[in-house]
Amino acid sequence: MDGLRQDEAAHSERADGRSSRISRIELWIFSYPMVGVGPGGVDVTGARSERTRLAVRIETRDGAQGSYVGGQANALSQATACARSVLGLDAFAREQAYERIRRQLRKEDRMGAGVIDIAMWDLAGKRMGLSVSQMLGGTKTRLPAYASTWFGGEGGGLSTPEAFVDFAEECHGLGYRGFKMHGWTDGSPVRDAEAVRLLGRKVGDRMALMHDAACHLRNFADALEVGRACDDANFFWYEDPYSDGGLAAHSHRRLREMLRTPILLGEHVRGLESMATLTLADGTDFVRADPDFDIGITGTMKIAHFAEALGLDCELHAPGPAHRHCMAAMRNTNFYELSMVGPSRGNFNAPVYTCGYSDALDDIGEDGCVPVPEGPGLGVSYDWDYIARNAKSHVVVE
Numbered sequence: 001m002d003g004l005r006q007d008e009a010a011h012s013e014r015a016d017g018r019s020s021r022i023s024r025i026e027l028w029i030f031s032y033p034m035v036g037v038g039p040g041g042v043d044v045t046g047a048r049s050e051r052t053r054l055a056v057r058i059e060t061r062d063g064a065q066g067s068y069v070g071g072q073a074n075a076l077s078q079a080t081a082c083a084r085s086v087l088g089l090d091a092f093a094r095e096q097a098y099e100r101i102r103r104q105l106r107k108e109d110r111m112g113a114g115v116i117d118i119a120m121w122d123l124a125g126k127r128m129g130l131s132v133s134q135m136l137g138g139t140k141t142r143l144p145a146y147a148s149t150w151f152g153g154e155g156g157g158l159s160t161p162e163a164f165v166d167f168a169e170e171c172h173g174l175g176y177r178g179f180k181m182h183g184w185t186d187g188s189p190v191r192d193a194e195a196v197r198l199l200g201r202k203v204g205d206r207m208a209l210m211h212d213a214a215c216h217l218r219n220f221a222d223a224l225e226v227g228r229a230c231d232d233a234n235f236f237w238y239e240d241p242y243s244d245g246g247l248a249a250h251s252h253r254r255l256r257e258m259l260r261t262p263i264l265l266g267e268h269v270r271g272l273e274s275m276a277t278l279t280l281a282d283g284t285d286f287v288r289a290d291p292d293f294d295i296g297i298t299g300t301m302k303i304a305h306f307a308e309a310l311g312l313d314c315e316l317h318a319p320g321p322a323h324r325h326c327m328a329a330m331r332n333t334n335f336y337e338l339s340m341v342g343p344s345r346g347n348f349n350a351p352v353y354t355c356g357y358s359d360a361l362d363d364i365g366e367d368g369c370v371p372v373p374e375g376p377g378l379g380v381s382y383d384w385d386y387i388a389r390n391a392k393s394h395v396v397v398e
């Protein structure tokens with residue numbers, strides 16, 4: 001323990017007299033309007049709802065700053081606990097922060113940890129003049145993306161299997177070569193299976209297709225029914241099929257034995273050790289990770305390297321600048337998830353970027369790819385006035 005503390009001191013009190021110890025962390029919850037999204041995540045033109053996000057800014061004694069906007073607003077208390085646990089730590093000591101945070105939140109799901117870790121990576125990159133992907137050794141500059149839709153639902157733009165096909169055609173025209181449907185939320189497998197087979201017939205020769213039930217199907221038999229449709233339609237993967245919460249390794253091993261379509265589980269499995277346990281119990285084919293959910297870029301790259309050791313691919317959940325930098329440094333991955341999108345062209349992501357960064361449907365290139373941000377750190381800048389104006393909570397740890 002003493003050795004660890006001495007190590008930290010040697011690292012942060014540098015020869016030039018500057019100190020990279022973390023001296024202040026600010027956290028905000030802010031809200032923004034989501035247009036084109038109705039109740040239950042259904043694509044509805046003209047509908048309006050509200051979404052909240054976390055924003056974090058970290059400062060060191062010598063004035064370096066790092067920031068990040070993302071994560072889950074309901075994890076503010078966890079993020080605040082993380083902030084307190086890393087205050088005074090060297091801002092470059094991300095592995096030590098990871099260990100402290102992991103212990104600090106050992107009784108929680110650790111959903112508040114990611115924003116702190118990612119802001120530390122942003123700070124380090126800005127101080128070193130390197131992008132996060134460069135720090136990770138990444139060389140990719142463009143990432144193949146899939147359009148990840150809103151849920152099927154009555155009265156919306158994705159209310160029928162045919163509507164999903166029409167939207168897939170539209171996405172193909174924009175450049176996408178991957179398309180993932182989120183099924184209906186009523187728990188019935190019938191329309192989901194119908195939409196899966198129709199998508200396979202109409203666009204399966206031109207796009208990688210995925211189905212995400214997001215745990216809405218009720219039981220194993222229903223999951224099997226939609227899975228057999230995925231087999232018929234040659235789907236690329238079948239994600240979180242049913243209401244076990246995407247957690248039950250035994251049942252998904254059984255599903256994997258009965259289906260040809262690869263299973264993707266893990267969006268609701270938190271962190272390296274749990275993801276390793278699920279994977280080694282044969283509960284999934286693709287490994288899942290998310291910098292917002294799995295203790296940041298540090299935690300995500302540990303999961304990616306675990307998957308690499310097994311010869312498996314790691315697919316990142318959800319979009320964002322941290323996700324792009326991680327994917328740029330991963331060999332064993334396939335697609336960037338550009339979610340949530342639909343014919344109404346509503347906005348899922350917060351309008352907080354002042355640098356042109358965006359994860360909207362139309363941001364895809366003709367090559368079916370999105371760019372990895374350039375510039376130091378995460379390579380993005382935020383509208384802090386917007387965040388402050390729309391703040392619902394503001395916490396300062398110093």
Ligand SMILES: [Mg+2]
Pocket residue numbers: 212214239240267
């Ligand atoms: Mg999902």
